[in-house]
Structure formats: structure tokens, C-alpha cells
Amino acid sequence: MTPDDAPRRGPYDVLFRRVLSRLDPEQAHRLTVRALANAHRLPGGPQLLRALFGGTDPLRDTGPTRRVLGAEHRSPLGLAAGFDKDGEVPLALLDLGFGHVEVGTVTAKAQPGNPRPRSFRLVEDRALINRMGFNNHGAQALERRLARARRTERGQRAVIGVNIGKSKVTTLEDAAEDYRFSARLLAPYASYLAINVSSPNTPGLRDLQSVEMLRPILEAVVQEAVAVRTRLRREVPVLVKIAPDLHDGDVQAVARLAAEVGLAGVIATNTTIARPDSLATARSRVEQIGAGGLSGPILADRSMQVLQLLRTTLPQDAVIISCGGVTSAQDVRDRLDAGADLVQGYTAMIYEGPAWPGRLSRELDPRR
Secondary structure: HHHHHOOOOOHHHHHHHHHHHHOOHHHHHHHHHHHHHHHHHHOOOHHHHHHHHOOOOOOOOOOOEEEOOOEEEEEOOEEOOOOOOOOOOHHHHHHHHOOEEEEEEEEOOEOOOOOOOOOOEHHHHHHEEOOOOOEEEEOOOOHHHHHHHHOHHHHHHHHHHEEEOOOOOOOOHHHHHHHHHHHHHHHHHOOOEEEOOOOOOOOHHHHHHHHHHHHHHHHHHHHHHHHHHHHOOOOOEEEEEEEEOHHHHHHHHHHHHHHOOOEEEEEEEEOOOOOOOOOOOOHHHHHOOOEEEEHHHHHHHHHHHHHHHHHHHHHOOOOEEOOOOOOOOHHHHHHHOOOEEEEEEEEHHHOOOOHHHHHHHHHHHOOO
16 A cells, blocks of 8 residues: 555544644644543543444453463554653553553653654655654653553553663663663563664664674663563563664574574564655655654565564564554554564554554454
């Protein structure tokens, strides 16, 4: 499906064109998070969200699930990191129909991120460019929010991954201890941990994808996950998230290291720093926006290539979460057929609206 062929669906499309598209993308995002938080706090709010948008109640639904990373997923489609950086609304997002939600990226130290504006829509391509820079309230604040969520029966069953990154003020040489700090705080509340070394918006971060620099980071986070297993008798799988811009040989090298260190698998891929000629948005507009990570359907081909490469390189039992350019239920099926265990999306929901995950989950339900 090309961006021009993507469906425009009723009321949300009107809201997007007439209201949301006229707001700064970051402002529209904050309004959305607040609306979800407020709705979820209302008496009967979770049930209302599920009724409106097609999510399921895991306490009552006995339908088929997919067991991945030690958890039951009611849909293979999850929400990628970046939407709920501080873990404000993971349960509300699950009520929209996602099978899992990955919160973060969170860093050991709270940080404001890059100067604004730092998020830009490429409407013609149904894409985004962002250079947020890991703006978040820090690992300790996320720990408190996740602890509250996990106290409820709904929260205990929720599949919530936690994506951790390097604090901007931390040197590359001290990166392993920075990641270790976040992992130690958050592993007890995480369904899995995702190590983000692939955002293009923290200076030097992608250098950590080299095998020599990546090894101590992976080892530090795995050690903290093992400590949780020993203390709480609960497995916390660890994955690493990689960039689409890695050369094939580097993708294979990271995959082999992940297996050697004992990671559960790989998330592929993050946003790209490339600006393909096939973008429909005017080149002058793209150049005016400047640096940042590009996401949207333009990523689909490379994301699929990396998935296929990982599937032939990683051990058979390693988990791959495929992310990048996913728009339709057929996209999800194609990734699963190519060897993905789970699939993630994010940008499509900006353009398709909050009913998007529930709609795709229904289309993917084998009972239908």
C-alpha cells in the first residue's frame, strides 16, 4: 500500500485534517496522552475504551493468544517505544487493542530532550521525522508509575516492555553503568527490557551498536535481569533494538553477539537517518526540517530485509520483534510469515487514529 492509497476513515480523518494537523505534533501528542489518561481514570473508563476501540479484557476474554517472551499476547501487534515515554497510559493503550505496549525510551537521569520544534509530520508520506532526544522524567519516575500499574490485577497481566537508553550527559565509556542503573530499577516491573542503542537523536548513541562497545552494555543489563530472576523468581527477557541503517554485516554481528550474551532476541528496526528519493514530500521541506529519525511506510522494505537477515542469523528460538512501516493487517501477516514473533507500530496510529490497533487486531483474529 502506498501512502496515497492508505484509507482515510471517517470521523478521525476529519479531526486529523481540521484540528490535529494544525497543531504542533508534540502538542497534539500530549493532548492525546492526557485524553487517554483522563478517560482511563473515569469509572468504567477502561470498559468504555475497549467498547469504542475494540480492545479486549484479558480478565474475561478466553480467545486465542500467542505466547512470546513468557507472556500471553492477545494480538501480535504491539505499540513501539516513543509514544508513552514515561509510562503514563500503558493500560489505556492496551485497551485500544494492542497486544503489548513498550514504554520509554527512559534514561537513568531525567532530561528535557532536544530544543523544540523536534517533531514533524510528512503528511504526503504518512510519515514522521523526530529528534526528540530521549525527553523523559527518568528511570525513578517510571519505576513509581509501573509499580502502581502492577498493583492491580489488570496491571499484573499486562504485557509492558520497558525501553531503556543512555542519558545524554553520560559518556560512551560509562554507558554500561548508565544502562545498568535503569535496568536495576525497572526490571522488576518489566515484561521485557529493550536496550535502545539505535536512536539517531542522542549524540554518539549509534556508535554503541559496534560489537566492542555493545558487549558490556548487553552484559550489564542481562546481569540485572538475572538478579531479578534470582530474587523474584521471574524471567525478564532482554532484547536489543537496532537501526535500519546498519550494513548487513553489522546486523549479523549484533545478532551473533546478542545470542552469545544470552539475549532473548532483537527488535528491528528503529527510525532511519536516510532521506530516500522516493519520499513524496517536497525535498525542500525535508531539508528545512533537518536532522532526525524518519518513520512510516518508507521504512517497510528495509525493515523486512533486516527481519529476514536476522531470522537466518539468530538461533531458531530467538525472538524477533519487527517494527518499521507497519500499516495494515496484511503488513503484520507478512512480518509474521517472514519469521517475526511479534510486530510493532506507532506512526500509523498518528494517521489512522486510536481505532487502528483494535481494527487490525480484529482482522488478525483467527476466529474471524
